[in-house]
Amino acid sequence: MVASLRRLLAVVTAAVLTFGLAQTTLRIGLAEDPDVLDPALARTYVGRIVFASLCDKLFDIDTSAAIVPQLATGYTVSDDGLTITIDLRNDVVFHDGTPMDAEAVRYSLDRAKNLPGSNRASELAQLDAVTVVDEDTVELHLSTPFAPLIAQLADRAGMIVSPTAAEAAGEAFGNAPVCAGPFRFVERVAQDRIVLERFEDYYAADQVAIDRVVFLPIPDTSVRLANLQSGDLDMIERPAPTDLGIMRADPNLVIPSVPSLGYQGITINVANPEPRDHPLAADVRVREAFELAIDRNTINDVVFGGEFVVGNQPVPPSSPWYVDEVAVPQRDVERARALLDEAGVDRVSFELMVANNPEAIRVGEVIQALAGEVGFDITLRATEFATALDLQEQGQYDAFPVGWSGRIDPDGNIHQFHTCEGDLNESGYCDPEVDRLLDEARAAPTNEARYELYRQALERYLPDRHIIYLYHTVLFFPHRADIEGFQAYPDGLIRLQGVNLAQR
């Protein structure tokens, strides 16, 4: 009797021990420390990476950036485009155990729209009201048809938070967010780590094999990589493209990648805050000469080891919204020279403001060298990020190579940069016809109709060259070879559903 009891005890102990040992922790190195973890207030790209594990959204994207349901099961749009009916899953609970239902969706969307200082308010500007139809159905009422809304709901605006927790926490919600994602929040030490653990009651719990996720902000790319190589991290985001050779040579690493949704280009100040008489601003021929002086492939090869994708439009060539007929222009020194002659200028001097980091400065240097051969005397002004933002906003710059992280819907990459009153229109460009086309594209009922409008707008604003699109970054997610099932998504988020860590 005693012996068998002892045996039983041994078996139980062994089982407990094995279970304890089988705890898997995934350590992910982020390039920055995320800001506040409140979906309504958050504003950083890295914050979105953490949210991907923490807060499920009404919709999500697949690896080709097509929209798929997540907390929703589907949606229909009324004929006039003013009412969107969304059906919801009925098996979802928040991390605090309260049900994720239509009322919670109404609450979250209202909160995203109305919370003071919300960064989602502008994304939901066309949303007038949300009504609860029944427990699993909501209706979204719009002031004007707005096709990009579903894409917004596949990002932070569509993250549903627990109303109970949000009400209780008030302003402090972001310090301990309660959502309905695969992992729940455990703790955060500012500038050090964010810890999440598997949520047992997740509606798709069978897809979640990792017990614990730790996000560690490590801004220095060399240190981030060293941590990955030494095994202190399991995965990192945004490695230096020039380190890819080292990583590929390391048999312990695998490097999935995907072109990002964003772009990198040169914004030229044509009329911010007022029309300028500098030849680069005043004469489109000078800007065309400048574009023809640049060789996009040289920038990509010299600065990024040829790892990125050259482009000439606000969306990458891999996007369904890319206009194939408008090809990437090749460098043409003779034509550029001729254009400067036509414009009646011999040499043009201007200042190129560049962000104060080695990569951006090298991009600036390559542009300086290439354009110098044609007749542009470029002075590089390496400017710290916060200062550059300020100068850009005030219009105190000639040209600034700057990028955009990209949005799922093309509207997010185009409208606010090219419309006269666009929030991010820093070049001061204004063409009412472009405004009209881009506004119509928002309201058009089908993707075919929208594509056509974006094409027409592109053919109008691109030749004006107030933004010269250069290249698109490729997102790399180097990880240890014993991680299985990870896929890179073009929005750069790290989704851990289906990811498995082999026994170590």
Add this chain to the structure above:
Amino acid sequence: MLPFVGRRALTAIPTLFIVTLMVFAIQRSLPGDPALILAGEQRDPEVIAFIRQRYRLDDPIPVQYVAWLGQLARGDLGRSLRTNERVLDLIAAKLPVTVELAVLSMLVAVAIALPVGVLAAVKRGTAVDYGGTALALTGISVPNFWLGIMLILLVSVRLGWLPASGYVPLSEGVWENLKRMIMPAFVLGTGLAAVLMRQLRSSMLGVLRQDFVRTARAKGLRGAVVVVRHAARNALIPVVTILGLQLGALLSGAVLTEQVFTIPGFGKLVVDAVFNRDYAVVQGVVLITATGYILINLLVDVAYAVLDPRIGAR
């Protein structure tokens, strides 16, 4: 002794006042708008307006300054613009980390500098002296961040002996904590060790020539006793001064070292705050640092008085 300490403490008040004025003025004269940074990539004008109003960034600068002084008088350092955490809490969380790093670095520095400096002085002109000098020059010349990255590549990536970076609080295990602190403390300590060693060597040389050392030797004391008990103790006075003065260098060195080893300390806090124009945090950190600096120098003065009673009596 007490009046001496009191006098020194009183002079700290105007110094601190000037510090508040300077940190405020320098920060506000920097280009860059915290509201623009806070608003993120999207830069929604309504969000920007909300932030400006909420943190009173639109108020005239003197008004903001007086409001801040008022807060300070109530013992409140304000809240971080970026994370909305109380600056005092942030500092309370980060300070011990950097203090630990600084203390460990000083231990490393003293452990290297004391024997090498004394030996170099005693064996002046020999291979030991030249070797020590070369070591010191290397220590001063090699930049922190470079040494740090090289150490990570060698010790963590190649040899796999220590974790590459990060921080574990002492409460979660002394060894776990030390494992991650050894490399940063060594990196930070070597530069300081070099300075201390050079200083100790020259001050030892001076002391060794003095009459009382000759007297001690004449009394028949053994060489080691003369060096350690008589010469070294006197030679330490200028070294203690340097140690105090070097604390500033140590803190600024910690800024870089903490970046390289991703240690969530004071240095990292202030660097991130400066780049984000997180005014409240920068102000709080500078003020606390200045206070610490003043305190340390006060302690140094007191240490003098202990080492050399004539100083306190003056």
